[in-house]
Amino acid sequence: MERKMEESTVRDGDTAGSEAGGEDALVGNVNKLTVSPPGYSGALRKGHLVFDACFESGNLGRVDYISEFEFDLFIRPDTCNPRFRVWFNFTVENVRETQRVIFNVVNFSKTKSLYRDGMSPVVKSTSRPKWQRLPAKNVYYYRCPDHRRNYVMSFAFCFDREDDVYQFAYCYPYTYSRLQHYLASLERRNLPYLQREQLGLSVQQRRLDLLTITNSEAPGHLSPEKEKKLVFLTSRVHPGESPASFICQGVIDFLVSQHPVAQILRDHVIFKIVPMLNPDGVYLGNYRCSLMGFDLNRHWQDPSPWAHPTLHAVKQLIVQMSQDPRVSLEFYIDVHAHSTMLNGFMYGNVFEDEERVQRQAVFPRLLCQNAPDFSFSNTSFNRDVVKAGTGRRFLGGLLDDTSYCYTLEVSFYSYMPAGSNAPVPYTEETYMKLGRNVARTFLDYYKLSNLIKDNRPTHIQSSEVKSPTGNGKGNGVGRDAVDRQREKSQGVRH
Template sequence: MHISCNNQFAQLSLLDCFASNFENGNLDAARETVPQAEWDLEIRGDTNNSKYRVWFYFAVSNVKNKQVCIFNVINFSKGRSLYREGMTPLVRSTKRTHWQRIPSRNSFYYKSPKHKMNYVLSFIFEFDNEDEEYFFAYSFPYTYSDLQKYLYQIESRKLSFCKRELLCKTILQRRVDLLVIGKDPRGTRNSLSQIESRRGERRRVVFVSARVHPGESPASYMCHGLIEFLLSSTPLAQLLRKHITFMIVPMLNPDGVFLGNYRTAFCGLDLNRQ
């Protein structure tokens, strides 16, 4: 059986087995090579730029208890990967929502003679509850909605030293947010390196951004941790806020993140090369 889909928001299987029709999802096709046991999977290329194929995030349902499956991701666009260094894909389910890594003994990254010596990621998984839906991902997902929820929580705290601003909107009308953290976040900006407070003090600026490449989801977790620290009441955080203004763009490419792209924005461009 070969299941193919050119629309990332459509269901991938008439049998309701595979899906990527959710935020940040990516899977283009699945071919059953051994009935009910092994599948070759293809990643959808980035929107309007199909040469980038690295990020995957998909769901599997309609499984059987104790069913063991082998999944082969066969069309990565590059061979260099942390999978070569021991990284493994992630899994969660509808009832067990915390991501866990596939054990290294069940994950393999190798050049496959069956696939023109391209690099293939193969991993083995045993399903244990036929009533659950299972999700598999390249790395820990951190979605646009995750960020918006977090920024709303920050905004609701009404901190005097933190201001959320709308920097701009994307082609698809998603927010590109800016967080300004410091002693006087509503001061006047004279340059990228300095800001003038309402009392005329000049303050140094530190600019931080994340997720220019949507597939680099660990950057969002690092940025999240940095924000948490800078908003904390620890003496060091208070000292930094007193002398420095931090300008943070937590997600530079929200369209790419939402669409499940690896490197580009909706327009197909790598924003880090513009």
């Protein structure tokens, strides 16, 4: 992209962007920042864009004026950790109708990105409050010589309503406040099988919520002396991975519903769900870290009660439940989003016992049959040394051999339906649908393990959407043909 010759003087002059200091000095978000042409000192005019990220989950650290039509945007690094710069979420106002601009996001910390494969940012405005993805044809991802050959994501946009405030984000935001409103609305329903409690507080004194979903007294289903199965699910340990919250809400919505499958599951299983493990990071607009700059998913082995209080509280609870003879902790699932892969998929652990390896593969195989966006061929089992501090790895070593620990990943961008070569971009609703399908897969699993007798009315189907290529054996046939070889060679972090 050709730059104006005067760019260096613009950046060195008294511009709004230069006040933030160099790229490495970004420590805060822009706050109603007016970006005018260099040297301009008159009254604010329409078209002199005003940028803001001083709101919940906001992130934009600096804006450089390149020309009337072009602006360089710098992501603010995670608090106390300059390594992570991926999530952005900001507003633009004071636009001129039909004003066309190019925004260049210039300081991503990751080089591999789904922007290469057609992903685009999401946008909404005050008169159109539903998030939508920008057209992929307006988004470019390339190595830029003007920014030390870093990768830059540029997108073109035309403002069409002068009075609107426009908001752009890396993916659909799901804020701490949104979660609090959602949980409060659940509480108001006074459901006898739902309990909400405060498990602890974050460093900045935000709630760490724990939901318990089960029919505490299920007549005729379990004898009093028989232990009850326990499923534990966590989400948003990495704050920028907002799709995880939509999946988690889908799980909760289904489990508290009056659907016959949900009622059967509540009779036989205790579900414990921590919807937001890193509330400070989410609130602050971080991508991967907590307030103090810790990647909490590397500290499960020895979490500090003062530096990692939310993790410490959850680990204590899981250890306590694993020693409770009245319950059998069978599943731990930690929900994430992935920035380079398509589809939903899982990571599991590696074991010497081949029979345990096969048992661990059962749940993802069943999920593949229930969810058309879930890929069993992308699912993998590993013992990578750098993942030793993750919830999946640590708890996999702590719990006994009847327990299964997974990381559930979902693409920030899209899934490839079986038999198709055209990616289908995820929406908020399809993320939640994956969550609903995860929840109902537990019925298939427990039917298979004979905990739940298959004496339901024949009209009740356990899966919401059957894979069109499913053969009834839960092996994900048909998925391999559409999972691209390129994805298998890409590095993964979770």
